[in-house]
Amino acid sequence: MITNETKHISVCICTYKRPHFLNRLLAKLGCQDTDGQFTYSIVVADNDHLRSAEPVVSNFSTSSTIPIKYCLEPRQNIALTRNRAVQNANGDFVAFIDDDEFPEKNWLLTLFQTCEQHKVDGVLGPVERWFDEEPPKWIVKSKFYVRPIKSTGTVVDWREGRTGNVLLKRRVFEADTQPFRKEFRMGEDQDFFRRKIEKGYVFIWSADAVAYEVVPPKRWKRRYMIRKALLRGASARLQPTCGTMSILKSVIAVPAYATALPVAQLLGHHRFMTLLVKLCDHLGKLLAFVGLNPIKGSYVTE
Numbered sequence: 001m002i003t004n005e006t007k008h009i010s011v012c013i014c015t016y017k018r019p020h021f022l023n024r025l026l027a028k029l030g031c032q033d034t035d036g037q038f039t040y041s042i043v044v045a046d047n048d049h050l051r052s053a054e055p056v057v058s059n060f061s062t063s064s065t066i067p068i069k070y071c072l073e074p075r076q077n078i079a080l081t082r083n084r085a086v087q088n089a090n091g092d093f094v095a096f097i098d099d100d101e102f103p104e105k106n107w108l109l110t111l112f113q114t115c116e117q118h119k120v121d122g123v124l125g126p127v128e129r130w131f132d133e134e135p136p137k138w139i140v141k142s143k144f145y146v147r148p149i150k151s152t153g154t155v156v157d158w159r160e161g162r163t164g165n166v167l168l169k170r171r172v173f174e175a176d177t178q179p180f181r182k183e184f185r186m187g188e189d190q191d192f193f194r195r196k197i198e199k200g201y202v203f204i205w206s207a208d209a210v211a212y213e214v215v216p217p218k219r220w221k222r223r224y225m226i227r228k229a230l231l232r233g234a235s236a237r238l239q240p241t242c243g244t245m246s247i248l249k250s251v252i253a254v255p256a257y258a259t260a261l262p263v264a265q266l267l268g269h270h271r272f273m274t275l276l277v278k279l280c281d282h283l284g285k286l287l288a289f290v291g292l293n294p295i296k297g298s299y300v301t302e
Contacts, residue, residue, distance in 0.1 A: 008091030161193025233284020
C-alpha cells in the first residue's frame with residue numbers, strides 16, 4: 001500500500017482476447033491529466049489462458065512511465081477476473097474501465113475531483129458509443145448502445161451501477177475478499193453496487209468524466225444482440241430483486257412482444273430489433289427460472 005500524502009489510483013482493466021482495443025485504451029491511459037493531485041498506475045487482468053494481453057502490456061511498459069502490472073485469471077469468468085484485478089491493485093482508489101473503451105484526457109482527474117469534492121465513496125462516469133466504421137442506419141436509429149447520462153452529483157441507483165467507467169475508494173473493497181460474485185456471468189457489477197449501497201456506501205454521477213465504448217461491426221449482428229439479451233436476462237434472474245412480480249412481468253411480456261413483432265417490422269427494422277431484444281431479455285429470465293441455460297459460454301463475443 002502506498003503511504004505518501006499524494007493519493008494513488010489503480011486503474012483496473014479486465015480483458016479477454018481484445019489486444020487491439022486494449023492497445024488503444026492503454027495509449028489513452030498513458031497520457032491522463034493529473035494536475036499534480038494524484039498518481040496512478042494500471043492493472044491489466046487477462047481472462048484469456050493463452051495470455052493474449054501480455055504482449056500488449058509488455059510493449060506499453062517499455063514505452064511509458066506509467067507503472068503497469070499484468071495478471072492472469074485462467075478461469076473464464078468476468079467476476080473472478082474483476083476480483084483478480086482488485087487483488088493486484090494498490091493505493092487509495094480503484095478505477096475500472098473496460099478494454100473496449102477509451103477515455104478523454106481529463107477522465108481520471110474529473111472522477112477524482114468529483115469524488116473528493118462531494119466526499120462520496122465512488123463516482124460513475126458516462127459511456128458514449130463510438131463507431132470506427134459507419135454502422136447501418138437501423139443501428140443508429142434504434143439507439144442501441146446509447147446509455148443515459150445523469151447530471152453531476154446525482155446519486156447512483158444500483159441498477160445503473162457498472163464497472164465500465166467508475167472510480168471507487170479502496171475502503172469499498174476492504175471487507176470483501178471476493179467483491180464480485182462468480183455465479184454472475186453478466187450483471188456482476190450491478191450486484192456489487194446493490195450490495196454496497198445496501199451497506200450505506202454512496203456513489204454519484206459525474207457527467208463530465210466521459211469514456212467511449214467502441215461498437216465494432218460484430219456487435220451490429222442480430223445474432224450477437226439476441227444472444228447478449230438472453231444472457232442478460234438469465235443473469236437478471238440471479239438478482240434477489242427478481243421475485244414473483246418480475247417473473248410474472250416476463251410471462252406477460254414474452255407473448256405480448258412476440259405478437260407485436262410483425263407490426264414493429266412495418267414501422268421500421270430498428271423498432272423490430274428493439275422489441276426483439278426486449279423480448280429476449282424477458283425470455284432469458286424465464287428460461288433461467290425453469291432451470292434452462294440459454295447461453296452456454298461465459299461470454300458473448302460474436
